[in-house]
Amino acid sequence: MTDTQDLVSWSFPTRIVFGEGAAEQCGVEAVRLGGQRALLVADKGVKAAGLLDPIRKALDVAGVAHESVLDVSSNPLESQVLGAAREYDTFKADIVIGVGGGSVLDVAKLVRLAVTHPEPLAQYDDAIGGGENIVGPLPPMIAIPTTAGTGSEVGRSGVVTIQATNRKTVIFSPLLIPDAAILDAAMTQTMPPAMTAATGMDALTHCVEAYCSVGDHPMADAIALGGVRLCHNSLRAAVEDGRDLRARGDMLKAAMMGAVAFQKGLGACHSLAHPLSVEFGMHHGLANAICLPAVLDFNRSAIPDRIAEIARQLGVRSDDPDTLSFECAGAVRALRGAIGLPSDLSSQGIEESDLPRLAALANADSCHKQNPRSCSQDDLLALYKACFDDS
Numbered sequence: 001m002t003d004t005q006d007l008v009s010w011s012f013p014t015r016i017v018f019g020e021g022a023a024e025q026c027g028v029e030a031v032r033l034g035g036q037r038a039l040l041v042a043d044k045g046v047k048a049a050g051l052l053d054p055i056r057k058a059l060d061v062a063g064v065a066h067e068s069v070l071d072v073s074s075n076p077l078e079s080q081v082l083g084a085a086r087e088y089d090t091f092k093a094d095i096v097i098g099v100g101g102g103s104v105l106d107v108a109k110l111v112r113l114a115v116t117h118p119e120p121l122a123q124y125d126d127a128i129g130g131g132e133n134i135v136g137p138l139p140p141m142i143a144i145p146t147t148a149g150t151g152s153e154v155g156r157s158g159v160v161t162i163q164a165t166n167r168k169t170v171i172f173s174p175l176l177i178p179d180a181a182i183l184d185a186a187m188t189q190t191m192p193p194a195m196t197a198a199t200g201m202d203a204l205t206h207c208v209e210a211y212c213s214v215g216d217h218p219m220a221d222a223i224a225l226g227g228v229r230l231c232h233n234s235l236r237a238a239v240e241d242g243r244d245l246r247a248r249g250d251m252l253k254a255a256m257m258g259a260v261a262f263q264k265g266l267g268a269c270h271s272l273a274h275p276l277s278v279e280f281g282m283h284h285g286l287a288n289a290i291c292l293p294a295v296l297d298f299n300r301s302a303i304p305d306r307i308a309e310i311a312r313q314l315g316v317r318s319d320d321p322d323t324l325s326f327e328c329a330g331a332v333r334a335l336r337g338a339i340g341l342p343s344d345l346s347s348q349g350i351e352e353s354d355l356p357r358l359a360a361l362a363n364a365d366s367c368h369k370q371n372p373r374s375c376s377q378d379d380l381l382a383l384y385k386a387c388f389d390d391s
């Protein structure tokens with residue numbers, strides 16, 4: 001992507017345990033990390049799906065005491081992090097285990113920050129370079145994802161709404177990466193089809209945007225393309241038959257690979273998606289699914305070869321690179337339709353008159369700074385308009 005050899009740094013540090021029965025390893029993994037008293041962070045949906053039971057059992061077998069907190073909402077709040085941190089202290093825990101989707105894993109990651117750093121979480125906001133104020137060591141953590149989308153289990157950030165600003169705030173530091181991730185397809189089997197579809201499109205968008213983003217990161221590029229291929233092969237099957245463990249496992253891999261890859265960067269699609277969640281409560285993956293095709297079309301003139309390569313991984317067949325890059329957005333639209341997701345913002349309670357305000361918020365979001373084609377606020381507005389009535 002670049003002819004220069006700018007100084008860059010590449011790293012892939014997480015220990016990942018994958019496969020059938022992996023969840024049963026969490027006791028062994030906790031002991032390996034020196035844990036004797038675990039704070040389990042989950043939410044009510046995860047508990048209701050019965051997903052805490054095998055984890056508690058595995059901890060009992062390994063002789064690790066445990067206490068659970070379930071107060072985590074889908075867009076987690078600072079108060080929930082602080083509440084879980086109090087529980088960590090009261091229980092005298094020495095390890096955190098997150099069992100859930102991206103929301104739960106983010107809270108679990110940030111509990112370790114809150115119990116070691118007494119200052120308000122706002123001080124660690126990535127927008128003000130707050131990650132520099134985070135000093136290790138943090139307590140050890142195991143992440144057990146029950147959705148296949150965010151890849152937070154291998155990521156360096158935690159996202160939380162800060163009370164003082166009511167803004168979804170990214171806290172970013174390599175120290176936040178969990179010490180181990182346990183990927184067990186059985187833990188995602190209970191996800192309903194619409195959630196499987198939306199979270200899967202988040203994984204796909206991470207892979208696509210990472211591969212397209214500016215910067216030189218050959219490992220992230222290769223992993224991103226592998227993740228796109230897994231989504232092409234298995235997202236539809238995971239939605240159609242939630243019990244298909246092969247497809248579920250592939251989507252867990254794709255989500256994890258997307259988050260590993262997006263340490264390279266993301267792009268305009270995530271900048272468009274973030275305000276849709278904050279202002280309209282849209283699920284993050286659904287917001288990405290609606291916006292991604294328009295962003296691919298927008299980026300085509302800047303990186304036609306990369307977009308052609310993504311099209312190949314999505315199963316488009318042609319010997320002509322122009323045809324491939326042209327067909328890429330269509331392949332994403334086809335996948336989105338096949339998994340039953342809506343295609344336009346107008347169906348999501350958004351009015352055309354909301355779009356200028358949303359474009360200003362998208363412009364303030366930093367993700368589009370890594371987009372391969374620079375985009376102004378007007379470009380972002382045009383992209384929202386293109387997604388408004390996409391068919």
Ligand SMILES: NC(=O)c1ccc[n+]([C@@H]2O[C@H](COP(=O)([O-])OP(=O)(O)OC[C@H]3O[C@@H](n4cnc5c(N)ncnc54)[C@H](O)[C@@H]3O)[C@@H](O)[C@H]2O)c1
Pocket residue numbers: 043044045046049051073074075076100101102103104106146147148149150151152155156157158159187188189190191192195199259284285
């Ligand atoms: N840290 C990061 O790098 C990163 C990246 C992207 C998104 N995020 C954050 O992740 C969050 C979205 O995460 P998500 O998409 O995984 O959804 P989620 O964690 O918000 O969960 C959504 C719902 O699904 C339920 N659920 C989870 N797993 C289930 C299962 N196996 N069976 C039945 N129900 C289940 C939960 O109880 C919840 O009600 C957002 O808050 C977003 O900000 C973080």
Ligand SMILES: [Fe+2]
Pocket residue numbers: 150202206270284288
């Ligand atoms: Fe995302």
